[in-house]
Amino acid sequence: MPAPTALLRRPGELAAEETIPVPGQVDEELLLDGGAGVAEPANIGTGLPAQNQSEDTEMHIDEEGRPQFAPAKNTDGPFRAETRKVPIPPHRMSPLKSCWTKVYPPLVEHLKLQVRMNMKNKAVELRSSKHTDDPGALQKGADFIKAFSLGFDVDDAIALLRLDDLYIETFEIKDVKTLNGEHLSRAIGRIAGKDGKTKFAIENASRTRVVLADQKIHILGGFKNIHIAREAIVSLILGSPPGKVYGNLRTVASRMKERF
Structure with a gap:
């Protein structure tokens, strides 16, 4: 009695019905049924949900054919304090001492800067803080002190803080x-x-x-x-x-x- 064909195949040969499973391959029936029990490979390593990624990468086109992108989101980076030193001429040190009570309030209250007068180095030191809102506050404060060191009155130099075109x-x-x-x-x-x-x-x-x-x-x-x-x-x-x-x-x- 001849042996069945399944028993007569050589070592290493596969029957027509058998297939070699490939790592990572998903059966079509599972995909059609919804893929129950199969891990979704989407968003691997991104750390973002699929909905947010689709909103960020999806591009809309207006009536004129120009692309419309979503506005960028403001992210607060790490705070970094900046300092500025304004040298004071020797002949302006006495006026600075006498008018110091009028010099520092605009810098501290209006620009939210940290100010101190360094008597040893004969300079006024400015530093930004986490309460400083204006990114150009440090430059405005330096211009204000520079104007006073050149000989302008305090009331005239304060105009540099309030107006941008001076x-x-x-x-x-x-x-x-x-x-x-x-x-x-x-x-x-x-x-x-x-x-x-x-x-x-x-x-x-x-x-x-x-x-x-x-x-x-x-x-x-x-x-x-x-x-x-x-x-x-x-x-x-x-x-x-x-x-x-x-x-x-x-x-x-x-x-x-x-x-x-």
Whole structure:
């Protein structure tokens, strides 16, 4: 009696009905039935649920064919304190000590910075804290202290903290014209005027603040206002009579009033 065919196959051969199971392969019947008992390979290693991933990666297109993406989510990173040191000239240390009660409140209360006056190094140190909201607070505070160190009044320097379009421009008389000796002294006298009247007239007409520090001139104000004040000061340095400069300032001041 011949033996059954299943018994006559050679070692290593498989019957037509038998298959070799492959690791990771899922039976089609299980997939059709819902895959009960089979682990879902989705989202392995991402740590995010499938719904959030579909929302992040799904792209929508508007009527004009442009892609629309979901807005980025704000994540609070680790806090990192930043410091800034503003050196103070020796001749401005005494005014800083006398006005310190007016200098630090705007920095602490308005900008939420940590401030201290270092007497040994003759500098004002600023540091941001976790309560600081404005990312540019440290730079504003440094500009405020720098303006005070250049010779501006505290009330004028505080404007740098409240307004964003204020700048400080510094130049020397020698940048305009090379003057020495008495000629340099007369140029400084023409800019200041008798009892400072010429300087006050330039400030009021151009809506700026001017500081005369020997040969250096510092101007605080807006971009266009600084240009007006600088042109008047340059004219005085070059030798224009103050009466002519006053006339030009009146014209400029009337034009500025018409703009407003």
